[in-house]
Amino acid sequence: MSAPDPALVDLLGLVAYGELLAFDRLAADARLAPDLPRRAALSEMAAAEIAHYRWIADRITALGARPDEAMTPYVEALQAYHDSTEPKDWLEAVTKAYVGDAVSDDFLREIADGLDGPDRQLILDVLHDSRYAEFAATEIRAAIEAEPRVANRLSMWARRLVGEALSQAGRVAAADRGALTALIARREGVDVPALFRRLTDAHTARMTAAGLNN
Amino acid sequence: MSAPDPALVDLLGLVAYGELLAFDRLAADARLAPDLPRRAALSEMAAAEIAHYRWIADRITALGARPDEAMTPYVEALQAYHDSTEPKDWLEAVTKAYVGDAVSDDFLREIADGLDGPDRQLILDVLHDSRYAEFAATEIRAAIEAEPRVANRLSMWARRLVGEALSQAGRVAAADRGALTALIARREGVDVPALFRRLTDAHTARMTAAGLNN
Numbered sequence A, B: 001m002s003a004p005d006p007a008l009v010d011l012l013g014l015v016a017y018g019e020l021l022a023f024d025r026l027a028a029d030a031r032l033a034p035d036l037p038r039r040a041a042l043s044e045m046a047a048a049e050i051a052h053y054r055w056i057a058d059r060i061t062a063l064g065a066r067p068d069e070a071m072t073p074y075v076e077a078l079q080a081y082h083d084s085t086e087p088k089d090w091l092e093a094v095t096k097a098y099v100g101d102a103v104s105d106d107f108l109r110e111i112a113d114g115l116d117g118p119d120r121q122l123i124l125d126v127l128h129d130s131r132y133a134e135f136a137a138t139e140i141r142a143a144i145e146a147e148p149r150v151a152n153r154l155s156m157w158a159r160r161l162v163g164e165a166l167s168q169a170g171r172v173a174a175a176d177r178g179a180l181t182a183l184i185a186r187r188e189g190v191d192v193p194a195l196f197r198r199l200t201d202a203h204t205a206r207m208t209a210a211g212l213n214n
Helices: A006-030 A036-062 A067-084 A090-112 A117-126 A130-146 A150-175 A179-186 A192-209 B006-030 B036-062 B067-084 B090-112 B117-126 B130-146 B150-175 B179-186 B192-209
Strands: none
Touching: A006 A036, A006 A067, A006 A090, A006 A117, A006 A179, A006 B006, A006 B036, A036 A067, A036 A117, A036 A130, A036 B006, A036 B036, A036 B067, A067 A150, A067 B036, A090 A117, A090 A130, A090 A150, A090 A192, A130 A150, A130 A192, A150 A192, B006 B036, B006 B067, B006 B090, B006 B117, B006 B179, B036 B067, B036 B117, B036 B130, B067 B150, B090 B117, B090 B130, B090 B150, B090 B192, B130 B150, B130 B192, B150 B192
């Protein structure tokens, strides 16, 4: 058995902390839900994030590292993103989850391509399933149908989310001591501009699917 | 197959909403945790409550009722209890969970004794396992050991919690249109003063076990 990949523990730490925060945010968003069925639905999605956290934390432990230590470098940058994008209401909350989770999932999927078999699969497994994205897009479309002006407000909100995410991404990259960028660079023939183009295209397609303007 | 017990849906609605609220409260308490391992531990306990919520909600649906409608009568009284007992810090949060969950579990266990086999078992299954109580008692004892004056502050807090719980219990009893009291009364040879004595004795023993004064 070869020594654990040093970049791997860093990446798993980032994913684990992302899951803890996703749990936290979905649980808080559940309080904004307009009725009990939607509140329960969001609470159940939050619980799924914690199951994913456990898988990742167990893998970090199996690699001989401590989950809390692996997560610590990312606490500040990810918390700053969430603090600067606190949703004011239910629609802002679902838009934030719809836009933000998808971009970060796409990004992690790209990074995971630089890993070997089982760890690559582990990360793909914990990325959000499409269930929440469908739920969120349905909520957003229904709100726009009921009140077309909502599209404008939520589109502006989504742009602000992406802007904040990009500005914090720089801090995440600084926090991880180069491990993530090394993982990206390790992929054969990596083309960073093309990577960002793929992320941007996918984001644009999602905005359109939910009835929002890019 | 006989018609569903009318009191049963009411009781399951109360338990289901209690689970949703327990999730919500544990998730919020996790933010007060002093470090990432304790934050993760609390988040995982919150997720367990949601799994229990799902079991109860599925049973309500199988009985031909709607979970949200079964929960609605209890929303106001249970929310009022939590709003009036918002923890100011981590130790108040764990004390609240330690004291409050145990009293309500004991109470539900007594009510469940009035039910038939499978539903009785379902309710006993979703009551909190001892894992959280042990975690909370350990936290409280360690805090008292580090700073003996903490015992006084948390004991007063626990007394306030019990007082608020009793005053909201009257509203719960009013909300459920008599179904829960009917379930209690249905038990053969029920002795209400003895029931309250059992609840009080168990509460006193738990306070002592955590190093608190009654």
